[in-house]
Amino acid sequence: MASRLLLLPFLLLLLSSIAAASSPHKGKLKEKLSHLHFFFHDVVSGSNATAMRVIQPAGALARSFFGIVTIMDDPLTEGPDPNSKPVGRAQGMYAATAQDELGFLMAMNLAFTAGKYNGSVLTVLGRNQPLHPVREMPVVGGSGLFRFARGYALARTHWLNLTSGDAIVEYNVHVMHY
Numbered sequence: 001m002a003s004r005l006l007l008l009p010f011l012l013l014l015l016s017s018i019a020a021a022s023s024p025h026k027g028k029l030k031e032k033l034s035h036l037h038f039f040f041h042d043v044v045s046g047s048n049a050t051a052m053r054v055i056q057p058a059g060a061l062a063r064s065f066f067g068i069v070t071i072m073d074d075p076l077t078e079g080p081d082p083n084s085k086p087v088g089r090a091q092g093m094y095a096a097t098a099q100d101e102l103g104f105l106m107a108m109n110l111a112f113t114a115g116k117y118n119g120s121v122l123t124v125l126g127r128n129q130p131l132h133p134v135r136e137m138p139v140v141g142g143s144g145l146f147r148f149a150r151g152y153a154l155a156r157t158h159w160l161n162l163t164s165g166d167a168i169v170e171y172n173v174h175v176m177h178y
């Protein structure tokens with residue numbers, strides 16, 4: 001019994017040194033703030049649609065589209081022109097979760113495909129009222145260069161076709177990461 005108790009401090013020391021050695025961020029944790037600016041193209045109409053309704057309840061309210069769920073794989077580009085340099089895709093969904101106005105729950109991965117962020121992803125989960133001038137949505141995490149990310153995205157409608165629902169949205173994302 002006594003010899004087992006003596007072993008305990010050595011075991012604890014061993015375990016803590018193993019934990020320290022296996023942490024890839026040990027000794028080089030330096031948080032930085034990055035700003036990303038791009039345009040998001042939500043095409044819901046035509047043969048090249050990048051977003052489609054997957055759930056549409058029979059009783060969907062015309063004023064709010066409450067209950068409608070749309071899945072998207074929307075291109076992200078450097079400029080407002082859809083043919084400008086692609087920088088990634090917004091993959092996820094938006095669900096109309098407000099009854100009295102147009103208001104979406106947005107759940108999406110911003111998967112970057114250009115420059116140093118190629119292969120890195122930011123995950124956004126928040127509330128988006130598309131008819132408001134500016135919408136703020138939390139960035140809740142990320143991967144690749146965006147590990148441990150947290151921050152916010154500001155969305156402003158750059159162009160909207162009220163008939164078709166197609167939209168081009170300017171995004172400014174401010175994110176803390178390592």
Ligand SMILES: *[C@@H]1O[C@H](CO)[C@@H](O)[C@H](O)[C@H]1NC(C)=O
Pocket residue numbers: 046047048
């Ligand atoms: C769809 O994309 C193709 C290829 O880029 C293009 O030729 C066609 O005009 C597009 N159709 C519409 C309706 O935009």
Ligand SMILES: *[C@@H]1O[C@H](CO)[C@@H](O)[C@H](O)[C@H]1NC(C)=O
Pocket residue numbers: 113114115118119
């Ligand atoms: C992004 O990374 C992928 C996979 O490594 C590679 O195939 C692709 O060419 C890269 N794209 C750019 C624009 O660097």
Ligand SMILES: *[C@@H]1O[C@H](CO)[C@@H](O)[C@H](O)[C@H]1NC(C)=O
Pocket residue numbers: 045161162163164165
């Ligand atoms: C808006 O959408 C409607 C319906 O798809 C289309 O007929 C019209 O040309 C579009 N307007 C513009 C400016 O793209």
